Amino acid sequence: MNPIHPESEGKMATKEKLQCLKDFHKDILKPPPGKSPGTRPEDEAEGKPPKREKWASKMDFVLSVAGGFVGLGNVWRFPYLCYKNGGGAFLIPYFIFLFGGGLPVFFLEIIIGQYTSEGGITCWEKICPLFAGIGYASIVIVSLLNIYYIVILAWATYYLFHSFQSDLPWAHCNHSWNTPQCLEDTLRKNKSLWASLSTANFTSPVTEFWERKVLSLSSGINELGALKWELALCLLLVWLVCFFCIWKGVKSTGKVVYFTATFPFAMLLVLLVRGLTLPGAGEGIKFYLYPDISRLEDPQVWIDAGTQIFFSYAICLGAMTSLGSYNKYKYNSYRDCMLLGCLNSGTSFVSGFAIFSILGFMAQEQGVDIADVAESGPGLAFIAYPKAVTMMPLPTFWSILFFIMLLLLGLDSQADDPHGVKNHHVRLMRELRPRFGRVTTHLSPAAARPQVPGPTGHLSPGNGGSPPLASERTQTKVGGVHTRASSEPGWRVSTGSEQRSGCGGVEYPESCAWLPGPAPAGGAPGPASPGTHTWT
Numbered sequence: 001m002n003p004i005h006p007e008s009e010g011k012m013a014t015k016e017k018l019q020c021l022k023d024f025h026k027d028i029l030k031p032p033p034g035k036s037p038g039t040r041p042e043d044e045a046e047g048k049p050p051k052r053e054k055w056a057s058k059m060d061f062v063l064s065v066a067g068g069f070v071g072l073g074n075v076w077r078f079p080y081l082c083y084k085n086g087g088g089a090f091l092i093p094y095f096i097f098l099f100g101g102g103l104p105v106f107f108l109e110i111i112i113g114q115y116t117s118e119g120g121i122t123c124w125e126k127i128c129p130l131f132a133g134i135g136y137a138s139i140v141i142v143s144l145l146n147i148y149y150i151v152i153l154a155w156a157t158y159y160l161f162h163s164f165q166s167d168l169p170w171a172h173c174n175h176s177w178n179t180p181q182c183l184e185d186t187l188r189k190n191k192s193l194w195a196s197l198s199t200a201n202f203t204s205p206v207t208e209f210w211e212r213k214v215l216s217l218s219s220g221i222n223e224l225g226a227l228k229w230e231l232a233l234c235l236l237l238v239w240l241v242c243f244f245c246i247w248k249g250v251k252s253t254g255k256v257v258y259f260t261a262t263f264p265f266a267m268l269l270v271l272l273v274r275g276l277t278l279p280g281a282g283e284g285i286k287f288y289l290y291p292d293i294s295r296l297e298d299p300q301v302w303i304d305a306g307t308q309i310f311f312s313y314a315i316c317l318g319a320m321t322s323l324g325s326y327n328k329y330k331y332n333s334y335r336d337c338m339l340l341g342c343l344n345s346g347t348s349f350v351s352g353f354a355i356f357s358i359l360g361f362m363a364q365e366q367g368v369d370i371a372d373v374a375e376s377g378p379g380l381a382f383i384a385y386p387k388a389v390t391m392m393p394l395p396t397f398w399s400i401l402f403f404i405m406l407l408l409l410g411l412d413s414q415a416d417d418p419h420g421v422k423n424h425h426v427r428l429m430r431e432l433r434p435r436f437g438r439v440t441t442h443l444s445p446a447a448a449r450p451q452v453p454g455p456t457g458h459l460s461p462g463n464g465g466s467p468p469l470a471s472e473r474t475q476t477k478v479g480g481v482h483t484r485a486s487s488e489p490g491w492r493v494s495t496g497s498e499q500r501s502g503c504g505g506v507e508y509p510e511s512c513a514w515l516p517g518p519a520p521a522g523g524a525p526g527p528a529s530p531g532t533h534t535w536t
Contacts, residue, residue: 058336077377085298093301102312102313123135150238210382268350278357289352
């Protein structure tokens with residue numbers, strides 16, 4: 001019997017591996033009849049038109065992703081976390097979680113959508129049918145998040161409408177909603193009068209506008225109060241805007257983002273320049289970045305860094321997978337994902353300069369410490385910053401710019417998240433009744449759980465309670481997202497010179513494997529699990 005030459009044996013092994021890849025494309029990635037098919041490499045090679053709509057240009061994808069994950073958390077959450085958790089020292093755990101978890105999972109979600117040309121549920125069914133639950137978990141998380149995120153945009157819209165006045169309504173105490181305890185900042189500057197008063201029971205006009213005019217807070221959850229029609233109409237308006245942003249899929253989304261994704265960056269740059277020119281800006285920036293290494297001993301600092309990464313990169317929500325599914329198969333998404341990651345984290349960092357320069361100015365004007373004026377979340381957006389603009393020249397102009405920026409930042413995120421929900425609704429309706437598919441495409445964004453008057457102020461335009469956004473956001477998203485992220489497939493790449501599959505602009509080694517099983521945190525490289533598709 002003639003011995004098999006080592007080179008011939010190697011060629012046979014290579015052919016077997018390539019055939020395995022072809023079978024994987026044919027049996028796993030080829031859409032079954034009646035399903036929503038994507039665009040396979042062989043279709044592109046033969047010049048066939050894509051069966052799933054694609055982005056009209058590269059910029060459509062880049063701006064859609066940029067608008068989707070650069071949101072309110074970059075402006076009102078990251079700067080406060082940085083100052084609270086040790087200033088510049090907070091960047092150490094932040095970058096550890098960024099490169100160890102945020103960027104790998106972000107790229108993984110984009111590339112899964114691009115690789116399968118499917119949405120947040122069907123992409124997992126193609127990899128492993130048992131993993132469809134990961135996609136359904138994303139739908140649940142997005143549904144819970146949208147309940148309160150859209151209300152924040154309604155508040156911003158309400159403030160924007162009230163900004164078109166020569167005298168901002170939160171600058172004075174002469175309105176019907178003000179109480180005798182309201183004290184304007186002009187009186188606070190009178191130190192002799194201020195020293196003779198007991199200031200414990202006094203409030204500012206901006207606080208009373210927020211609590212008594214906007215929210216109309218009642219004594220507690222047991223007193224629901226009446227529906228605030230002004231907020232309800234603002235909420236309806238925001239839902240309608242979201243609907244028209246995505247009602248035609250990527251055709252409408254790809255055009256809207258040219259304005260909604262770029263204008264906030266221009267506004268942020270204008271506010272940054274203005275803030276740096278104000279007196280006291282240097283002290284605010286010093287307060288923002290001064291490092292306190294001892295804070296790294298606190299576990300809460302590391303928790304805050306990890307949660308901020310998951311918040312700001314919009315991962316584990318199905319939105320990035322849906323946006324990536326509209327890419328062509330060989331599109332270089334790896335390059336763009338790295339650039340988008342730099343843009344996201346860079347925006348968070350620069351926002352801190354814009355915010356704390358103005359907070360430093362406000363602290364100097366009031367003669368108080370910066371810690372007394374530093375706020376996070378709604379406190380920054382609807383109390384601290386509106387108060388700061390009343391102390392600046394042309395307060396109406398700066399108020400309008402700020403709330404337009406806030407509204408557009410949130411609008412992009414709100415419009416991108418329902419993409420996964422919409423794709424699921426369309427797919428489900430097509431399976432039930434094919435003729436309803438087009439109708440569902442148009443109606444599902446509008447059916448993304450609009451709010452009705454409820455018992456708490458943060459879930460509805462009512463007045464039954466205070467909006468505990470920080471705790472709700474942490475409990476809703478962090479728990480669900482971390483659980484979902486731990487179920488995502490990881491990567492295993494071993495040595496090898498042969499190349500395969502140019503999906504995503506990356507020529508993976510032949511031994512690179514999808515691992516549809518539990519992976520280390522953040523989708524980091526890990527060992528292959530038994531029973532999965534591997535090529536080694």
